[in-house]
Amino acid sequence: MDNKKLLELLNKQYNFEIESAYIYKAMSLWAAKENWPGVANFLHQQALEEMFHASKLQNYLLDIDYDVKLTSIAEPKAEYSSLKEVFTEALEHEKQVTSNFMEIMKEAKEVSDYQTEIQAQWFLTEQVEEEATFNDLILTLERINDSAAGLFQFDAQLAQRSFSKPQA
Structure with missing residues (x-):
């Protein structure tokens, strides 16, 4: 592939996926510290999924003979005021990921890189x-509205998540 802009967008997203894992790991550590083991598990699994995404991009870039470049990663936020804040920030982060891939798709279409x-x-x-x-997790937290029993059940449900590599 000769399109420098597209390659740079892909490499940037590769690094953003690693940063995403770092952010989710920091969220997981906050949840563990706050005694939300299920939430901590969910966010840890999310961090693993982001590293899978990074690996998928890395493999694609290597397959097309691109010299993958690692960039520095800022220290992630470590303190949150509530579970809702954590999941709201996670949603906003995922919206940025979507926007990044939309930009990659747009550039790929412009240069006919199928x-x-x-x-x-x-x-x-x-x-998606x-x-x-x-979105669903935030809605659930809004419905729970700080009910101790509801939060306990929410945490227990998130403890069930385990990462399994998606089908490519």
Whole structure:
């Protein structure tokens, strides 16, 4: 592939996926510290999923003979006021990921890079699920409205999540 802009967008997103894992890991650590083990598990699993996404992009870039470049990652936020804040920030982050892949898709279409379009389409499909998941979690927290029993059940439900590699 000769399109420098598209390659740079892909490399930037590769690094953003690693940063995403870092952000979710920090959220997971906050939840563990606050004694929300189920939420901590859910966010840890999310961090693993983001590293899978980074690996998928890395493999694609290597397959097309691109020299993948690692960039620095800022220290993630470590303190939150509530579970709702955590999941609201996670949703906003996922919306940024979606926007990034939309930009990749747009550039791939402009240069008729069908292979990259297919890669971007996989991620965009994944993003529909990601955003829906966080929207649902926020809605659940709003319905619970600080009910101790509801929060306990919410946490227990999130403890059940385990990462399984999606089908490519």
